[in-house]
Structures are given as structure tokens and as C-alpha cells.
Amino acid sequence: MQPKIELLSQEMIGRIMDEAFQLMMEPGIKVQSAEARRLLAEAGAQVDESAEVAKIPEAVARKALETVPHSFQLFDRFGNPKVTYGGDAVHFDPGSSGVHILDPETLEHKTSFTPDLARVVKVTEMLPEYDAQSTAIVCNEVPKAVGDFFRLYVVLLHSTKPIVTGAFNIKTLDTMIEMLAIFAGGRKELASKPQAVFDVCPSPPLIWSGFGSENLIALARAGVPAEMVSMPLAGAAAPVTLLGSVVQHTAECLSGITIHQLAQPGAPIVWGGAPAIFDMRRGTTPMGAIETAMIDASYAQVGKSLGLPTHAYLGATDAKVVDAQAGMESGMSALVGALAGINMISGAGMIDFLACQSPEKLVIDAEAIGMVKRLLEGMKVQTDTLATALFAGINFKGDFLKQKITRQLFSKEQHLPSAVIDRDSIRGWQEAGSLDTFGRAKERTRQLLAAYKRPELDPTQEKALHEMVTSLSRAAGMDSIPAME
Amino acid sequence: MSEELFKKMAQSIIDGDSDVAVELANEAIAAGIDPLVAITDGFVIGVNQVGDAFACGDAFLPELVMAGEAMKAAVTTLEPEMARRGSERQILGKVVLGTVEGDIHEIGKSLVGTMLGASGFQVYDLGVDVSAEKLIGKAVEVGANIIAMSALLTTTMVKQKEVIELLEQEGLHNTIKVMVGGAPVTREWVGKIKADGYSEDAIGAVAVAKSIVGAA
Numbered sequence: 001m002q003p004k005i006e007l008l009s010q011e012m013i014g015r016i017m018d019e020a021f022q023l024m025m026e027p028g029i030k031v032q033s034a035e036a037r038r039l040l041a042e043a044g045a046q047v048d049e050s051a052e053v054a055k056i057p058e059a060v061a062r063k064a065l066e067t068v069p070h071s072f073q074l075f076d077r078f079g080n081p082k083v084t085y086g087g088d089a090v091h092f093d094p095g096s097s098g099v100h101i102l103d104p105e106t107l108e109h110k111t112s113f114t115p116d117l118a119r120v121v122k123v124t125e126m127l128p129e130y131d132a133q134s135t136a137i138v139c140n141e142v143p144k145a146v147g148d149f150f151r152l153y154v155v156l157l158h159s160t161k162p163i164v165t166g167a168f169n170i171k172t173l174d175t176m177i178e179m180l181a182i183f184a185g186g187r188k189e190l191a192s193k194p195q196a197v198f199d200v201c202p203s204p205p206l207i208w209s210g211f212g213s214e215n216l217i218a219l220a221r222a223g224v225p226a227e228m229v230s231m232p233l234a235g236a237a238a239p240v241t242l243l244g245s246v247v248q249h250t251a252e253c254l255s256g257i258t259i260h261q262l263a264q265p266g267a268p269i270v271w272g273g274a275p276a277i278f279d280m281r282r283g284t285t286p287m288g289a290i291e292t293a294m295i296d297a298s299y300a301q302v303g304k305s306l307g308l309p310t311h312a313y314l315g316a317t318d319a320k321v322v323d324a325q326a327g328m329e330s331g332m333s334a335l336v337g338a339l340a341g342i343n344m345i346s347g348a349g350m351i352d353f354l355a356c357q358s359p360e361k362l363v364i365d366a367e368a369i370g371m372v373k374r375l376l377e378g379m380k381v382q383t384d385t386l387a388t389a390l391f392a393g394i395n396f397k398g399d400f401l402k403q404k405i406t407r408q409l410f411s412k413e414q415h416l417p418s419a420v421i422d423r424d425s426i427r428g429w430q431e432a433g434s435l436d437t438f439g440r441a442k443e444r445t446r447q448l449l450a451a452y453k454r455p456e457l458d459p460t461q462e463k464a465l466h467e468m469v470t471s472l473s474r475a476a477g478m479d480s481i482p483a484m485e
Numbered sequence: 486m487s488e489e490l491f492k493k494m495a496q497s498i499i500d501g502d503s504d505v506a507v508e509l510a511n512e513a514i515a516a517g518i519d520p521l522v523a524i525t526d527g528f529v530i531g532v533n534q535v536g537d538a539f540a541c542g543d544a545f546l547p548e549l550v551m552a553g554e555a556m557k558a559a560v561t562t563l564e565p566e567m568a569r570r571g572s573e574r575q576i577l578g579k580v581v582l583g584t585v586e587g588d589i590h591e592i593g594k595s596l597v598g599t600m601l602g603a604s605g606f607q608v609y610d611l612g613v614d615v616s617a618e619k620l621i622g623k624a625v626e627v628g629a630n631i632i633a634m635s636a637l638l639t640t641t642m643v644k645q646k647e648v649i650e651l652l653e654q655e656g657l658h659n660t661i662k663v664m665v666g667g668a669p670v671t672r673e674w675v676g677k678i679k680a681d682g683y684s685e686d687a688i689g690a691v692a693v694a695k696s697i698v699g700a701a
Contacts, residue, residue: 397591401550
């Protein structure tokens with residue numbers, strides 16, 4: 001029995017849906033792509049071309065909900081299914097698009113470069129707690145025009161896990177799909193065994209930008225999974241109430257699915273997001289706030305009531321170093337997301353409102369994820385009797401350590417943490433250098449990087465990828481590929 | 486041919502499988518292999534491997550304990566053959582072991598006993614709530630090199646001091662050394678009560694005992 005939390009009653013889900021449908025009619029959805037408006041108009045939406053607003057009737061959206069897949073899988077480079085989007089499957093991947101990297105020695109937030117991304121990818125590759133990679137940080141030495149596909153290139157070279165990524169514009173989206181198709185063996189093959197999901201963002205409140213809409217349409221037609229990242233900002237770019245923000249999220253995602261399914265019925269898409277409350281003291285967007293996690297768990301419940309795959313941004317922190325606040329916010333929010341049964345939880349490794357990545361924090365977050373995954377396994381019945389048979393020969397002695405069954409089952413009952421989690425005696429801890437969590441994580445990060453080996457890729461495919469990236473980079477004015485180390 | 490058997494013996498200890506260990510011990514006897522060689526070149530290799538893995542955090546207590554139990558079973562099976570041959574397993578030393586008077590915690594103490602036994606010590610485990618007189622009496626009776634005692638409570642830890650004081654009074658501390666252990670035991674305490682060694686855990690206790698008897 002997978003433990004679960006639900007924040008909404010069935011009746012409340014009904015009210016949220018009802019109000020979301022009302023918003024889609026009044027004020028409607030701003031859709032800044034002519035093609036998307038055309039698709040909507042043809043399906044029966046009332047479109048005001050000058051205002052770029054589409055009023056989408058419930059029946060039109062309901063029709064999209066009939067064709068949208070309830071689940072799909074992401075595959076690794078060898079074509080093995082690794083991530084299930086759908087049901088209550090729970091996976092984690094590192095947060096993405098950070099612009100800084102935390103220097104583990106000076107604790108400075110430094111501008112991130114290609115070797116930093118490679119390091120994050122390598123650490124993620126070594127940690128089984130992460131089922132997918134992400135294009136985790138921006139490589140700042142690379143021209144903006146190649147920024148998105150260059151990141152994917154770095155990930156493809158260093159990892160075989162499925163990838164959560166995203167394009168910065170519609171032309172490079174096509175490049176990125178081509179890059180993935182090299183390894184899948186063609187575009188059609190990529191669509192049948194996708195190795196990546198692409199994030200697509202509406203703009204709060206209730207806007208699908210030109211790029212956002214075109215992104216939805218292009219992904220639908222390519223058959224590559226899209227992941228909507230709706231970001232109501234409660235109290236600023238969304239109603240101050242958590243429920244109000246969930247309604248806005250619902251309206252943005254329902255309209256996104258409608259555009260997407262009109263472009264290609266049956267294409268896979270994820271009900272996802274990265275909402276936050278708005279901090280009224282600092283004007284910031286706290287990802288570690290419990291209310292942020294509450295919005296996520298609630299919209300996920302709405303998505304699940306429609307049978308849709310889900311995603312959220314949790315497991316991150318607003319702290320500037322990897323301290324107690326970082327541990328508390330990351331662990332608590334990862335737990336809420338997992339108990340809500342969210343299929344893909346992005347955010348691990350991130351500090352400072354998703355601006356800064358830290359491989360050391362990724363290592364620590366992996367421990368929290370390990371614990372969370374153990375919780376999801378729930379209480380397991382491992383033996384015929386729960387206890388009575390295990391008391392044979394015990395005779396009031398604490399001799400359970402000597403039982404064969406103890407040896408057989410302890411590692412199934414207990415999640416065995418790495419040395420990042422301190423369970424030593426005070427003296428053992430002192431003898432090991434009296435390190436705090438971050439100190440132990442630095443040590444483990446060093447070990448993981450030392451043990452990392454680049455995956456063996458098909459030389460022909462790797463060459464094709466390299467040639468493609470090199471020629472596109474040259475065209476964008478980048479003379480040589482930056483160093484990865 | 487024995488190479489293969491020795492490998493299996495080591496593996497039976499690593500697997501913590503007493504039944505297989507006993508089976509292999511009997512096989513060795515039937516094949517006319519010297520039991521002492523079977524122990525040193527076979528079973529002990531497994532014990533060492535599990536001990537090393539445990540010290541690195543790669544093996545866990547149930548594996549360590551089961552390895553110790555399997556070792557015990559193998560040695561017990563080989564003992565009659567050793568007696569028949571008039572050979573004796575060379576023991577590293579004799580250890581009288583117990584949890585001090587007033588204290589009934591025994592998991593840590595028993596682990597130390599298992600590991601010392603598996604490593605070649607003759608262990609006399611007197612159990613829990615053992616008085617100073619009983620510990621010393623047994624040590625004198627069997628000619629022990631070491632008294633090893635455990636205490637989990639700060640309130641019962643003082644009993645460790647009493648045992649050493651009694652040993653001193655009777656002029657026995659020169660011949661019978663004392664190892665102490667237990668959660669509240671600190672290096673300062675060990676110095677204060679003039680104990681001869683202490684360890685954090687069962688694996689460390691083996692090293693301490695070996696150094697006390699000069700076998701390290």
C-alpha cells in the first residue's frame with residue numbers, strides 16, 4: 001500500500017474544475033500564436049484576433065481530455081523503459097536551468113560553465129536515486145543561440161538516463177529533437193521510445209505566449225512528450241489564495257492540453273508546474289515554502305482526477321548555502337511531492353530559488369529521496385507470521401541479530417544510507433574528521449566523480465552528434481566546442 | 486583440489502551459512518585435510534573478508550554476526566578431529582567476557598564475543614549482570630589473558646572500575662589485562678580506571694585484544 005496524502009475533497013476538485021472552465025471563457029486565455037488560435041477557432045473556440053484571446057468552451061477542452069494519453073514511458077539510451085509518467089509512480093530529477101554553481105570551498109555562487117554542467121550530469125549519473133537527468137545549468141560561455149541544444153549535447157555525451165529538458169526557441173527545438181533522433185534511430189523511433197520530455201511554459205496569468213503555443217504544437221506533431229510547467233505565483237501573478245492559484249494552474253494546463261491535442265490528438269503531455277507563493281516581505285518566490293508544496297500536491301490531485309501524468313518542482317531550497325534550511329525545505333517538499341504521487345519531481349540540487357545548482361546538494365538530496373522512496377514502499381509483509389515465528393529460540397534474549405531471516409531481510413526492510421548520513425557514535429564521528437553534512441557530501445561527491453566512467457556510445461552516433469553540434473555552433477559564431485572538464 | 490574447497494569454506498562464512506560451513510568442515514575431515522589448515526586457509530579468510538568489509542561500511546551487523554556463527558559451527562565440527570590428531574587450534578588468548586553487575590545490555594557484548602571467537606580467541610561469555618568476583622574467579626580458573634566487560638549505562642559503568650580495583654588488590658592485574666566497552670565509555674574514563682584497552686566496536690575490539698596478547 002503506497003502511502004498518500006490528498007489535500008482536496010472530490011467536491012473541491014469539482015469546484016476547481018468548474019471555475020477553471022469559467023476562466024477559460026471569461027476572461028478566456030491569451031494565445032499569442034496565430035496558428036494556435038486558428039486550431040482553437042476551428043475546434044469551436046471564440047477567438048478575438050486583435051486581443052489574441054480565445055474563449056475555450058468546456059466541451060472543446062473535454063474533447064482534448066478524451067484523446068490525451070494517461071501514461072507513457074521514457075527510455076534510456078539503450079531503449080529500456082526507465083521512467084513511468086502515469087499512475088502514482090514517483091521519480092526524481094535534478095532541478096534545471098540554474099545560472100550559478102555553488103563553489104563547495106568558497107561557497108560563492110559562481111557563473112556556471114560547461115565543466116560545471118558536466119560535473120552535475122556525472123554525479124546524477126552515479127546516483128540511482130535519480131531516474132532522469134536534466135539540462136541542469138546554463139553554460140554561460142556558450143552563445144545564447146546554441147544554449148539549449150548545447151546543454152542537451154553535454155548530457156547526451158555523459159549520460160544514458162532519460163532527460164528532462166526544454167528548448168529556448170522553436171528552431172532549436174527541432175535541433176534538439178534531431179539530436180535525440182540520432183540515438184533513437186530516427187524521428188519515428190524517437191516518438192515510439194522517447195528518451196526526453198520537453199518543458200513548455202505558459203506565462204501567468206492565463207497566457208500561452210507565441211513560443212509557448214508553438215512549442216506545444218511542434219512537440220505534439222513530433223510525438224515527443226511535452227511537460228507543461230505552469231507557474232502561478234500566489235499573490236503576484238496569481239490569486240493570493242492557494243486554491244485560487246490551483247484554479248489558475250488548471251485553466252492554464254487545460255488550455256495547453258487543448259492546443260496540444262488539437263495539433264496532434266494522442267500526443268503525450270504532462271500536467272506539471274513550478275508554482276510558488278510570493279514572499280510578501282522580500283518579493284521573492286520561495287520554492288521551499290510549505291504552501292508552494294501544497295499548491296503542487298493539490299494541482300497534482302486535480303491532474304490525477306483527469307487521469308493525467310504529473311510533474312512538479314519540489315526538493316529545492318531558497319537557502320544560499322547547503323545548511324539546515326536547505327535540508328529542511330528540500331526534504332520536506334520532496335516528501336510532500338512523493339506522497340502526492342507526482343510522477344516526476346524536479347528540483348534536487350538547487351538552492352537560491354532555482355538559480356544555483358550544487359553537486360554536493362544533489363548528493364545530500366539523493367539521501368532524502370532514498371528515504372522518501374522507502375516510505376513509499378510502505379509497511380511490507382515479508383514473513384508468514386508477522387512476529388511469532390521469529391520468536392522461536394529467542395527465550396527472552398536479544399538474539400535476533402543471529403537469525404538467518406535478519407540477514408536476509410534487513411536490507412529489504414531498511415533503506416541503507418550512504419556515509420552522507422551520520423549514524424556513527426560521537427567518537428566514530430570525531431575520528432572520521434568531525435564533518436558536517438556538507439563536508440561528508442563533498443567527500444562523497446569527490447568519490448562519485450572519481451568512480452564515474454563516461455558511457456560507451458555508438459561511435460557512429462556520437463560522431464553524427466558531434467558534427468551536428470559543431471556545425472550549428474559555428475553557424476552561431478562559436479568557433480570551437482568548450483572544454484567539458 | 487583443496488584450493489577449491491578452501492574457497493568454498495571462505496564463501497560459506499561470507500554467506501553466513503552455518504549449514505554449508507559444517508558440511509564443508511566434514512568434507513575436509515573425510516578428505517584427510519588437517520583441520521588447522523582448513524581453518525587458517527579456508528574459514529578464517531572469509532571471517533577476515535567480512536570483518537574488513539564491515540569496517541569499511543560495506544557489510545552490516547547481520548552479516549558480521551552470521552559469519553561469526555558460521556565460523557563457530559565450522560570450528561566446533563573440526564574440534565573432534567583436532568583432538569584425535571592431538572593437535573589444537575592455536576588460540577590467540579583466553580577472554581572472559583560479561584556485562585557488568587546491574588546491567589543487562591548484551592547485544593554489543595555478544596558481538597564482541599562472536600568476533601573474538603571468530604578471530605581465534607577462546608571466549609568465556611558469562612552473560613549479563615556479572616559481578617566482579619564472578620568475572621575474576623572465572624578468569625583465574627581458566628587462566629585468562631583478558632577480562633572484557635561491557636556497560637551501557639553511566640550508572641553501571643562504575644562497576645568496571647570496581648573490577649579493576651579488585652584485580653589490583655589481589656595482585657592479578659599484571660597477568661590479567663582488562664578491556665572495557667559500551668556506549669558511555671570514553672578515552673578519559675579508560676585512563677582514569679587504568680583499563681588496558683577499549684574499542685568503539687566489535688571489529689576494533691579484536692585489534693585491541695590482539696595487541697594486548699602481543700598477536701597484532
